[in-house]
Structures are given as C-alpha cells and as structure tokens.
Amino acid sequence: MDFSKLWLGYKQLEDCSKKRLIISCEHDLKDSAAVDELKNAAADMMPEAIVLWRSELFDDASYLIVLTVKPELSREEYDIAASDNITEICGGSDIGVLYGVYAFLRRTALEGRFVSFTEHHIPSQPLRMLNHWDNSDGSIERGYSGNSFFFRDGELVVDQRTVMYARLMASAGINATVINNVNVRGLAKHLLSESYADTLTELSELLRRYGIKLFICPDFAAPITVGGLESADPLDVNVINWWTQCCSRLFSSLPNLAGFLVKADSEGQPGPFAYGRDHADGANMLAKAVKPYGGTIIWRCFVYNCTQDWRDEKTDRARSAYDCFKPLDGKFDDNVILQVKNGPMDFQVREPVSPLFGAMDKTNLMAEFQLAQEYTGQQKHVVYLVPMIKEILAHKTHCKGENDEVGKIVCGVAAVANTGDDHCWTGTELAAANLYGYGRLLFDESLSAEQIAEEWIALTFGDDKEVHDKVLEILMESHKAYEDYTVPLGLGWMCKPNNHYGPDPWGYEFDRWGTYNRADRDAVGVERGPEGTGYSTQYSKELADLYGSVENCPDELLLFFHRVPYTHKLHSGKTVIQHIYDTHFEGFEKAEHFAALWDSLESKVDEKTFANVKERFNEQVRCAKEWRDIINCFFHRLSGIDDEKGRKIY
Numbered sequence: 001m002d003f004s005k006l007w008l009g010y011k012q013l014e015d016c017s018k019k020r021l022i023i024s025c026e027h028d029l030k031d032s033a034a035v036d037e038l039k040n041a042a043a044d045m046m047p048e049a050i051v052l053w054r055s056e057l058f059d060d061a062s063y064l065i066v067l068t069v070k071p072e073l074s075r076e077e078y079d080i081a082a083s084d085n086i087t088e089i090c091g092g093s094d095i096g097v098l099y100g101v102y103a104f105l106r107r108t109a110l111e112g113r114f115v116s117f118t119e120h121h122i123p124s125q126p127l128r129m130l131n132h133w134d135n136s137d138g139s140i141e142r143g144y145s146g147n148s149f150f151f152r153d154g155e156l157v158v159d160q161r162t163v164m165y166a167r168l169m170a171s172a173g174i175n176a177t178v179i180n181n182v183n184v185r186g187l188a189k190h191l192l193s194e195s196y197a198d199t200l201t202e203l204s205e206l207l208r209r210y211g212i213k214l215f216i217c218p219d220f221a222a223p224i225t226v227g228g229l230e231s232a233d234p235l236d237v238n239v240i241n242w243w244t245q246c247c248s249r250l251f252s253s254l255p256n257l258a259g260f261l262v263k264a265d266s267e268g269q270p271g272p273f274a275y276g277r278d279h280a281d282g283a284n285m286l287a288k289a290v291k292p293y294g295g296t297i298i299w300r301c302f303v304y305n306c307t308q309d310w311r312d313e314k315t316d317r318a319r320s321a322y323d324c325f326k327p328l329d330g331k332f333d334d335n336v337i338l339q340v341k342n343g344p345m346d347f348q349v350r351e352p353v354s355p356l357f358g359a360m361d362k363t364n365l366m367a368e369f370q371l372a373q374e375y376t377g378q379q380k381h382v383v384y385l386v387p388m389i390k391e392i393l394a395h396k397t398h399c400k401g402e403n404d405e406v407g408k409i410v411c412g413v414a415a416v417a418n419t420g421d422d423h424c425w426t427g428t429e430l431a432a433a434n435l436y437g438y439g440r441l442l443f444d445e446s447l448s449a450e451q452i453a454e455e456w457i458a459l460t461f462g463d464d465k466e467v468h469d470k471v472l473e474i475l476m477e478s479h480k481a482y483e484d485y486t487v488p489l490g491l492g493w494m495c496k497p498n499n500h501y502g503p504d505p506w507g508y509e510f511d512r513w514g515t516y517n518r519a520d521r522d523a524v525g526v527e528r529g530p531e532g533t534g535y536s537t538q539y540s541k542e543l544a545d546l547y548g549s550v551e552n553c554p555d556e557l558l559l560f561f562h563r564v565p566y567t568h569k570l571h572s573g574k575t576v577i578q579h580i581y582d583t584h585f586e587g588f589e590k591a592e593h594f595a596a597l598w599d600s601l602e603s604k605v606d607e608k609t610f611a612n613v614k615e616r617f618n619e620q621v622r623c624a625k626e627w628r629d630i631i632n633c634f635f636h637r638l639s640g641i642d643d644e645k646g647r648k649i650y
C-alpha cells in the first residue's frame with residue numbers, strides 16, 4: 001500500500017554497536033502495541049540487531065528495555081528512566097506504557113542515539129479527539145487529501161493503512177476518534193444496524209489496542225430512517241425504547257465504543273426542534289441510552305439560522321450558539337459534553353473565541369477546531385494552525401476566577417481531521433505538521449507551537465540545519481501571511497461560496513448564511529457592540545468592555561465587532577484602508593518568499609515530497625495574488641481612496 005509513515009519513519013541510529021534489543025515485560029504486555037512499536041522502531045533504528053525477550057542475555061552489546069504496568073499511576077500516565085544501556089518504562093496501563101514507549105522512541109529518534117533522561121507525564125487534556133467527516137461512498141466532506149480510508153464503496157474498511165493510522169494517532173497522543181461525518185446521510189443505517197458488525201468490531205479492537213476510543217455519528221432521526229418508526233421525538237416512549245435497544249446491542253458488542261457525536265438541528269440535520277423539544281431533551285435522551293455502558297454523548301453547538309434574509313440586520317449568526325445553549329446551562333446530563341466551535345462563526349482564519357466557553361458553568365464543554373483547512377487554503381496553502389489553537393486554549397474568559405482559560409474549562413478537545421488516503425495522508429507533507437502538532441499540543445500543553453514544529457521537522461526531514469530553519473520559518477509565519485493576503489481585521493468569509501476557496505468579496509453578501517461584511521462606500525464591518533447586534537455583551541464584563549468599544553477593540557478583530565469608516569485609525573496608527581492595502585501586498589510577498597525558500601531545498605528533500613510541496617506553493621502564490629488584487633480592488637473601488645504608497649491596484 002502506498003502511504004508514508006510520516007513521523008514514524010525512523011532513521012538508523014548513529015551508534016549501531018548494539019547487537020541485541022532485549023525487551024523485558026510481564027506476560028500481559030507481550031502482545032501489546034507498546035512491544036510492537038519497539039520492534040517496529042528497532043527494525044529501522046538498529047537494522048542489524050535482533051530482538052530478544054530474555055534479560056539474562058544482557059551485556060555491553062545489548063540494549064535492555066523494561067516495561068512495567070504500575071497500578072499506582074493513572075491510566076495514561078508514564079514514567080521513563082533511560083540510560084545508554086537500559087531504559088525502564090512504567091505506565092498506569094498498557095496505554096500508559098505505550099505513551100512512554102512513544103516518548104522514549106521520539107527522544108531517541110531526535111537525538112539519533114540512546115541518551116540518558118528521565119520523564120514523567122500525564123496528558124494535559126483528558127479527551128484528545130479527531131472528528132472525521134467521512135462518508136460511506138469514500139468521499140470526505142471538506143477533505144483535501146484524497147478519499148476516506150475508513151469507508152470505500154459503501155463498505156467499512158480495516159487494512160494496513162488503518163493500523164498505520166492508529167499508530168500515528170496514538171504516537172501523537174490522540175485518544176478518541178469519530179469515524180463518520182456529522183452530516184450522517186445514509187451511514188446511520190449501517191453503523192447502527194448489523195451490516196458493518198464484524199468490521200466495526202475489528203476496527204474497534206484495533207483502536208482500543210492503541211488507546212483510541214471509538215465514537216460514531218448516528219442520525220438523530222434514526223428511529224425513523226433505520227428503525228422504521230414514525231417519529232424521532234426524544235420524549236416519545238417508542239423512540240426511547242428504540243435507542244435503548246440499539247445501544248444495548250451496539251455497546252455490548254463493541255466494548256471500545258465510547259459514545260456518539262451528534263449534529264442536530266443544524267444546517268438541515270434532524271433534531272429535537274421538529275417535535276417542539278430543545279437540545280437538552282435530545283441530548284439527555286441519548287445520554288440515558290448510553291449511560292449503562294459508560295457512554296458519552298457529544299452534542300454540537302453549531303446551531304444557527306441558515307436561511308437568513310440578508311436584509312435583516314438584527315439577526316446575527318455570531319450570537320446564535322450562545323442564545324440557543326446558554327438558557328440550557330445545567331440542564332444536560334453528566335455524560336453529555338457540548339462541543340463548541342472555537343469561534344462563533346465557522347473556522348475562519350480569525351474569529352474571537354466563542355463566548356460559550358465562559359458562559360456554561362454547569363455543563364461539560366469541549367472545544368472544536370478544524371485541521372482540515374476548509375477556510376484556510378485547503379491544504380494547498382501552508383497554514384500552521386498550532387499557534388492559533390494554543391492561543392485559543394490559553395484565552396482567558398474572565399469568567400471562572402483562576403482557572404478561566406479555555407484549555408482549563410473544557411474537558412476535551414476535538415478537531416476535524418485533515419487526513420485522507422493519499423500518500424502523505426494530508427495532501428501535502430507540510431499539512432501533516434497540523435495533525436502531529438494538534439495531538440502533541442493536547443498531550444503536552446507546556447510545549448510551544450515552535451517546539452512542536454521543530455520536533456515535527458526533525459522527525460519528518462531529519463537534522464539538516466538549513467531544512468530545519470527554512471521549514472520552521474515557513475510554518476511559523478504561515479498563519480499571519482494567509483490572514484494578511486485574505487480577509488482583513490476579523491471580517492471573515494469573502495471566499496467563494498460552497499467550496500470556500502479563493503476570493504469572492506460579495507459571494508456570501510446577499511445569501512442566506514448570515515455571513516455578511518456590509519461593506520459600502522463609507523464603511524465596512526458588522527456592528528456587534530451593545531448598540532449593534534449586542535453580540536459583544538455575551539462575554540464577561542472585561543471582554544465585553546474590550547470588544548464592545550471601537551477604541552478598545554483589538555485591531556485584528558475590529559471589523560468583526562464594529563462597522564467603521566475606511567479612514568478609521570487603528571491602534572497601529574494606520575487607517576483601515578491603508579492596513580488592507582499593506583497587508584495584502586505583504587502577505588502576497590510572504591507567499592512568494594515561502595515558495596522561494598522551499599525551492600532552495602531541492603537537493604535536500606526527497607524528490608516526491610519536494611515536487612508535491614512545490615506544486616502546492618505554485619498554487620498558493622497564484623491564489624494569494626488573486627486574493628491580493630481582488631480584495632484591494634474591491635475596497636479601492638468602494639472607498640475611492642488611493643493607496644498612499646502609490647502601488648498598482650486594479
């Protein structure tokens with residue numbers, strides 16, 4: 001099968017004097033994933049060495065690894081004590097040991113030899129999840145990396161790639177995955193019935209071996225579409241019985257099934273509103289059905305009116321998740337988690353952090369990000385998202401005293417996956433930095449985005465300094481560059497409708513999706529302060545004061561929160577219009593610079609990767625130019641204000 005091992009493709013160690021790798025462990029661990037990982041790594045790192053079990057053969061030409069489960073450690077916790085000859089790895093369970101093995105192998109791979117170190121770690125976020133938007137026909141909603149490797153031609157697939165997927169995800173720290181699209185379509189009938197039973201069991205067991213809990217998206221209307229009932233009313237006793245039986249069968253045969261992810265009453269998906277019920281009624285009904293099996297219902301808050309009249313200036317999509325869920329705080333069962341998108345709109349390159357994180361004192365919350373770069377260049381543009389994710393998790397809501405950062409409020413984090421069945425899993429090698437970095441950050445929030453990038457570069461490209469420096473520069477500056485040449489000052493959208501790629505400033509302006517920029521000849525932006533839609537008042541007083549006034553609002557969010565004239569002066573000292581012109585010229589130049597940096601690495605990166613990334617950079621530069629010229633031209637024509645530097649604006 002044609003797929004890359006990504007960061008698990010180990011190189012031979014510099015010092016290969018060891019002729020034996022001896023693994024010593026209790027009987028129970030002998031068949032564990034941890035042992036498999038050591039064997040896999042030994043084949044690459046010490047190709048001459050033989051792997052043995054018997055520690056009495058230990059001598060100077062041997063390297064001994066002792067694996068132990070210590071019940072006093074928590075399940076995912078591990079301890080490593082490594083020296084040049086012996087390493088002891090203890091974990092709270094086979095999964096703690098596995099995480100310890102990955103940490104040991106990562107350190108060994110980065111150093112190129114066995115080194116002495118000790119490490120003790122408990123993962124930062126308890127639930128570290130990927131959401132795949134995969135469909136049964138093999139397509140992936142917002143997928144930019146080929147087709148699904150979970151589903152092919154209507155079948156669920158488990159093969160060598162699935163094994164590699166589990167290894168890659170576990171090594172990055174992921175411990176939960178949702179295998180199908182939240183827009184469930186026909187899949188519920190297979191997932192909830194017997195038709196995938198054997199393969200689903202196989203997949204579930206494979207994932208369990210790597211510490212990855214399985215979640216699926218059911219269809220809220222499954223009692224009708226799968227069960228043949230006339231209603232899916234969450235308070236109807238027949239509906240409740242149907243779900244109870246369905247869950248009993250599913251969870252008894254799949255011990256690693258951890259629950260459901262549900263998109264209800266959102267963008268046309270069925271939900272409790274059809275029966276005059278609210279989201280708590282819907283979520284709690286399912287929560288009770290999965291409760292006997294320790295299951296969890298993850299319920300999405302991405303709920304808004306997607307049939308808005310653009311003339312209606314009162315309705316504000318940004319308000320809707322809070323307006324819908326805040327009144328329900330305290331009404332959800334304890335095995336329900338609300339999944340909140342990082343911003344109030346939809347994964348734009350810049351949005352304020354959702355006010356719901358600070359608003360739900362009595363409800364379990366998760367944050368949702370999108371690694372699939374739907375609005376950030378669709379994996380044709382390089383946009384390293386880890387700095388943004390880190391910044392959002394560190395965002396202070398000013399609502400909960402000391403522990404008021406998003407990362408501390410939530411009990412888990414999910415991200416829409418950016419994977420598919422292409423050779424390098426993510427369409428382009430550089431987008432794999434987001435997959436790796438997301439997992440690593442949730443596993444260890446003390447790491448900086450830069451440290452994670454450096455780790456990923458070394459594991460992916462080796463230790464060449466020029467490659468390291470140039471790829472690091474590209475990654476670390478990529479988000480700003482993309483923001484600069486696309487949508488200014490938090491305005492959002494301005495992309496082509498439906499496929500969300502490339503510029504179209506008025507593409508969504510007169511449409512039903514509630515995503516307007518309201519630009520005219522005098523001013524631009526949506527007034528969301530207290531005098532406008534009032535969205536800013538959904539935050540704590542500190543943030544409401546910050547965002548609610550034009551004077552205080554941070555520049556990068558100004559047009560999200562306020563409608564201002566083009567001549568309005570930013571804190572930077574520039575006018576809004578001049579900022580737009582400058583950032584668009586600078587962002588485009590950055591894209592050209594990234595492409596030139598990559599070109600200069602031709603002799604240092606393998607041919608396939610070089611060509612793949614080069615092709616993407618060609619497209620990024622082309623598209624960045626389009627963004628620059630169309631956005632500048634749009635605002636120039638509307639405002640009639642010239643660029644003070646006299647550059648050509650079409």
Ligand code: GCV
Nearest residue numbers: 133141142182183263302346
């Ligand atoms: C899965 C956006 C995307 C949709 C996606 C939706 C969601 O609107 O464009 O493709 O649907 O978000 O998060 O549910």
